[in-house]
Amino acid sequence: MIQQPLLIIMVLLAIELLVLSMANHQRTKGWFNLLPPVFWIYFLPMLASSFGLIDPKSPVFGMITTWLLPACLLLLLLPVDIKAILRLGPTALVMFFVGALGIVAGTALVFSLLKPLIGQQFWSGFGALSASWTGGSANMIAVKEALSVPDQVFAPMVIVDTVVPYLWMATLIAGVALQPAFDRWNRADRRIVDELGSRSLAAGQALQQRFSMGGFLLILPVAAAGSSMAHWLGRQLPAIKDVISGYTWTIVIVSLLGLLLSCTPARKLEQHGASKAGSWLLYFVLTAIGAKASVASFGSALLLIGAGLLIMLVHALFLLVAASLLKAPLFLVAAASQANVGGVASAPVVAEVYQPGLASVGLLLAILGNIFGTYFGIFCAQLCRML
Template structure:
C-alpha cells in the first residue's frame, strides 16, 4: 500500500474540513456560480476527497472516517428534524405535498422494478444494497443515503458506482428541470393548472422575516444538543434487538429511527426556535463533512461498472417521472410543484431550493421546506423501498 501525504487522524480531518470550506468559498465567487448551479457543492464535497485518495494525498481507510460515520449522521439528522416546521410544510397545501408524495411513490415503485430488470446482470452479489442506499438519496438526499447505507450494511465498494449514478442521473435530471423552467406556462396550460397557490406562496415567502445572528450561548446549545443526541441514540439503539433474518433493523437502524423520531417530537417544543439562528445549518455542515469521508473511501475503479448502473439509474428516474406526470395531470399541478416535488425527493434539501429558486426566486424557501419533508419521508419510505429491493434480489 503506497504511503499518503496525510496519514494520521488530525491531518486527515483537517484536510477534509479544509476541502469542504474551500468548495463552499468557491461556490460564492460570481464567475464560478454557473458551475455550482449545475454541480452543487455537495457533489464536489464527494469527488474532491475521492480524487485525493486516488492520488495518494489521504488514505482510503482511516479511523477518522469511522468516527464521522458513527456520530456525524445522527448529529445532523437530529438538528434537521428538531428545527423542522411541520406546520409550515402543511401550509404548502395538499397540491404541493401531493406532488412530493407522487415523487416518493415513483422512487419506491421504481426501485424494485429497476432491480427486477437489471439485477440479474450485476456481478456484485450484494448490488441490491447499493440500490437500497440510493433509494435514500432519491427520497430526501445525502443524509438518507448515508442512513440507508448504514441500515442495510452497504459496502463502500458496492456503493461507489451508485454514487456516480446519483450524480449523473440525479443531477442530470435536475439540469433538465432547470431547462424546463422556461416552459412553465406551456406545461400549466397542458394540465389546466391553477397557479393561484404558487402566487399566494410567493407573496407569503416574500414577506417572511430574516434570521437573527447566532450568539455563543446559542451555538453551544445547538452543538451540545446535537452531540448528546448522537451519542445517546447510538447507546439506546444498542439496547434494542436486531429484527429480521437477514437483519433488516440493526442497532444502527434503531439509532437512526430514534434520533429522527426524538428530533421530530422536539420540533413541537420551544427548542425549534433555535432554527431562527440557523441550527439546521450546523446540521448541514456536519452532513457535508460526513460526505467528504464517504468520498475519501471511494474507488475510481468503480467507474468501469458505470454504464450498466447508469442505464439502471436512468430507468429508475424515468419511472419516477412517469408517476409525476400522471399525478400532475390528475391533480392539475403547476410545473413549479412538479419540479420542486421531484427535486425534494431526488436531490433533497440541498437541491430543491435551487430548482424552486429557478422557477420563482422568492420561493426558494418552499423548496427547502419540501426538501426537509423529503428527509422525513426518506427515513421511512426509503427503508421500505430498500426492503422491497431486497425481496426482489432474493427472488432473483
C-alpha cells in the same frame, strides 16, 4: 502514507475547508456549476486514499461516521416547521408523496430489471440512491451507514446522484415553456397556485438565521446528547439479520428525535446556525466515507447513470398521472419533482422559475423530503433486497 488519526482528521478538514471556501469565493464558485461541492468533498479524499496519501483502513473513519452522522442529522432536522409544511395544502403534499412513491417504485423496478447486469449486491446502493432522491444527501449518507452499504457499491452511486439530478433539473427548467399548454390540456385549477402564494410566503421568510456565538455553543451539547440517546436506544432494540441493525435503529431514532425537537423551543437554535453546523458535520462525515472508497469503484457508473434516468421516467409518469387526477398545475409537478430529486438547494430555484415569488413552496416540500427520505430509502432498499 499518513496513518496517525489526528493527522488524517486534519487532512479531511483541510479538504472540506478548501472545497467550501472555493465554492463560496467569487472567483472560483463558477467552477462548481457542473460538479457541486458535495462531489468534490467525497472525491478528493477518495483520491488521497487511492494514491496512498492517507490510510484507507484507518479506524478513525468508522468513528467519525458512527458518532457524527447522528449528530448532524439531528441538527439538520431542528429547523423543520411542521405547521408551515401542512399549510401548503393537500394537493401539494399529495404531489410530493406521489413523486416519492414514483422514486421508490422506479428504483425497485429498475433494479429488478438490471440486476443481471449490475449484480444483486447493489440492492443497498439503490436504496441509498432512493433516499437522496426522496430527501437529500444527508438521507443518502444516513441510509448508507444504516445499511452498511459497501464502499465499492456506494462510490458509483455518488456519480449517479451528481449527474442525473442536474440533467433532470435542466429538463424541468426547459419545460417551463409548456406550462400554459399543459395547464389548459389538464384543465388545472389555477386557484391552487394563488392559495399557495398566500400560505407559503410567510413561512419562507421565517427560515432566516441570526447567528450568535453564544447560541452556537449551545448547539454542540444538544447534538451530542441527542446522538448519545439515539445510540443507547438503538442498542436496546432487536436487530434483524440483513434487515435492520442496531445502527439502523440509531439512524431511525435520531431522525425522529430531531423532528420532535423541532416542535419544542429547541427549534430556536436554528437562529444561531444549527442547520449550518449540521451541514459542516455532514460534509466532514462525507470526507471520511470517501476516504474509504476506491477510484476503481467508478467503473460501473455509466450503466448506473442509465438506470438513474429510467428511474426518473417512472417518477415522472407517477407525477403526471397524479396531476391529471388532481387537476394540479405543472408548477406543482415541477416543484414536487425537484423537491424530491434535487432537495433544498435546487427546489426553490425550479419553483421560482415556474412561478415567481413561490420559491418557498419548493423549499418547504424539499424540507418534507429531509424528514421522510431516510425512511423511504431504508424501505426501498428492503424492496430491492427481496427482489
